[in-house]
Amino acid sequence: MTDTMPARSLPATPAFELPDAARDELVAVVGREHALLTEEERDTYRDPYWFHDDRSYDSSAVVFPANVEELQAVVRIAGEYEIPVWTSSQGRNNGYGGPSARVAGSLLISLRRMNRILHIDTELAYAVVEPGVRWLDLHAALHELGDDLLLSVPDIGWGSIIGNSLDNGMTYLPLGSDFAAPCGLEVVLADGSLLRTGMGAIPDNPSWHVYKRGLGPTLDPLFMQSNYGIVTRMGVWLMRRPRVYTPLYLSIPREDQLGQAMDLIRELRLEGVIRGVPNVQNLVTMGAQFPEHLGMFPGADATWSEERLDELADATGIGRWGMRTALWGDGPVVDHHLERLREAWSAIEGGRVDVLGRFTPENWSEMDTFMQKISAGVPTMEMMEQMPDWVGHVGFSPIVPLTGSEVVKVVERIKARVIERTGVNFVCAIFPTNDRSAMIVSAMSFDRRDEAHVRATFDTVRELIAEIGELGYGEYRAHLDVMDLAAEQYSFGDHAYRRFTESIKDAVDPKGILAPGRHGVWPAKYRPER
Numbered sequence: 001m002t003d004t005m006p007a008r009s010l011p012a013t014p015a016f017e018l019p020d021a022a023r024d025e026l027v028a029v030v031g032r033e034h035a036l037l038t039e040e041e042r043d044t045y046r047d048p049y050w051f052h053d054d055r056s057y058d059s060s061a062v063v064f065p066a067n068v069e070e071l072q073a074v075v076r077i078a079g080e081y082e083i084p085v086w087t088s089s090q091g092r093n094n095g096y097g098g099p100s101a102r103v104a105g106s107l108l109i110s111l112r113r114m115n116r117i118l119h120i121d122t123e124l125a126y127a128v129v130e131p132g133v134r135w136l137d138l139h140a141a142l143h144e145l146g147d148d149l150l151l152s153v154p155d156i157g158w159g160s161i162i163g164n165s166l167d168n169g170m171t172y173l174p175l176g177s178d179f180a181a182p183c184g185l186e187v188v189l190a191d192g193s194l195l196r197t198g199m200g201a202i203p204d205n206p207s208w209h210v211y212k213r214g215l216g217p218t219l220d221p222l223f224m225q226s227n228y229g230i231v232t233r234m235g236v237w238l239m240r241r242p243r244v245y246t247p248l249y250l251s252i253p254r255e256d257q258l259g260q261a262m263d264l265i266r267e268l269r270l271e272g273v274i275r276g277v278p279n280v281q282n283l284v285t286m287g288a289q290f291p292e293h294l295g296m297f298p299g300a301d302a303t304w305s306e307e308r309l310d311e312l313a314d315a316t317g318i319g320r321w322g323m324r325t326a327l328w329g330d331g332p333v334v335d336h337h338l339e340r341l342r343e344a345w346s347a348i349e350g351g352r353v354d355v356l357g358r359f360t361p362e363n364w365s366e367m368d369t370f371m372q373k374i375s376a377g378v379p380t381m382e383m384m385e386q387m388p389d390w391v392g393h394v395g396f397s398p399i400v401p402l403t404g405s406e407v408v409k410v411v412e413r414i415k416a417r418v419i420e421r422t423g424v425n426f427v428c429a430i431f432p433t434n435d436r437s438a439m440i441v442s443a444m445s446f447d448r449r450d451e452a453h454v455r456a457t458f459d460t461v462r463e464l465i466a467e468i469g470e471l472g473y474g475e476y477r478a479h480l481d482v483m484d485l486a487a488e489q490y491s492f493g494d495h496a497y498r499r500f501t502e503s504i505k506d507a508v509d510p511k512g513i514l515a516p517g518r519h520g521v522w523p524a525k526y527r528p529e530r
Contacts, residue, residue, distance in 0.1 A: 049095065057100040088108070095395045138236070326376075413468060424445055428443075
């Protein structure tokens with residue numbers, strides 16, 4: 001551990017112990033076959049990347065309600081016994097804590113059994129889903145309808161659409177930009193009552209999932225990364241399949257060209273040439289999408305030298321960095337934008353624009369590579385297949401302005417710290433989340449069987465949170481082990497933001513049962529002295 005950063009900032013409370021009477025009532029609601037009670041059972045539903053013998057974030061039980069009514073009953077039991085609960089949709093938020101809870105001994109609620117696609121509107125291009133619906137599931141339903149509607153998806157298809165959206169997870173099609181797809185929520189509150197946001201507050205309102213606001217305060221964003229309620233359904237906007245879809249790969253041959261490329265990306269986004277969310281990755285990270293060149297994911301290997309990286313960049317044609325993006329639209333529009341991209345990218349010495357296919361409704365089924373599928377809204381599990389079983393990772397992910405100089409400054413600071421402290425390859429992906437900002441995601445890999453390696457990696461994350469925080473930048477999403485430290489960086493006005501979110505927490509969840517400590521928001525009963 002470092003001399004300056006604490007191991008973690010857990011509140012001064014003992015682990016919660018679930019009363020036997022509460023356990024019996026919970027089992028009566030969901031059934032014994034839908035509850036994990038023994039340690040062996042619970043170990044099947046915990047963070048798979050945490051060192052197994054560290055029990056800091058163990059649960060006391062896991063329950064799997066099947067519908068809203070069972071969930072309401074579970075929440076009411078939790079309120080009666082003042083049980084801390086931690087809810088996940090699929091529980092696959094790996095790299096940020098998986099399904100594990102911030103407070104040891106919490107009751108975990110998994111919504112995997114609430115997995116219905118409630119509605120698909122082909123005229124207005126949206127769907128309504130429950131939390132257990134995965135990207136794979138909704139895409140399969142859209143495929144059955146003829147692939148006329150596309151879903152903006154992330155890299156890995158097994159996660160929950162709602163769970164990913166509530167944690168500001170990134171997707172890549174045009175509706176992924178600024179997290180535009182979600183619209184209209186249904187939420188179970190801490191007292192077990194049911195809330196519908198926006199136009200859904202009017203019974204049977206047909207505009208619920210097509211208009212993002214309502215009358216008065218807009219509540220939907222309050223349930224993103226919060227602990228104010230449990231979302232049980234959500235509207236998801238879909239995209240009409242374009243007449244032409246062209247996936248692209250743009251190479252950035254040398255490390256010192258990254259800033260120039262980011263400035264070009266900003267201008268191409270502002271022009272409307274690049275839509276959706278392009279994905280800029282360094283050679284080590286991008287190599288997983290070119291397994292024929294680099295083989296198994298090398299993120300946990302010993303650090304490769306700059307000379308070796310340059311040689312691999314040249315030999316494979318991947319470049320030291322590369323951008324995955326796509327064009328969608330009418331044929332002449334796609335052709336025009338492709339020419340504009342080539343013209344702009346020619347400013348990068350040695351940079352290439354590779355066309356990875358041209359797809360229309362007639363040959364839509366012929367997509368067979370990862371890069372072709374993802375930007376077409378076809379979820380896969382191919383990225384997981386490139387990851388050895390013993391590799392875990394934790395994400396560090398600040399948001400910076402979309403200017404080349406700022407992106408490079410932050411990337412270089414993160415890279416230096418990661419290599420110095422962990423001795424493994426620097427893994428980095430940069431997501432221009434809109435026309436003006438970028439998310440820098442460094443996924444630090446470790447041997448999850450090696451406690452010392454796990455600890456050293458998490459120490460590095462703590463150091464980075466403080467170091468990048470001094471530059472004025474904070475994370476958009478934090479691992480549960482460092483949530484308090486990440487939230488501490490948002491300190492303007494003597495932590496006015498935190499005090500405001502805690503005031504809301506105390507008002508809507510006075511017993512403090514829903515996900516205490518999530519992203520640094522603690523209810524009064526847990527709040528440590530500051």
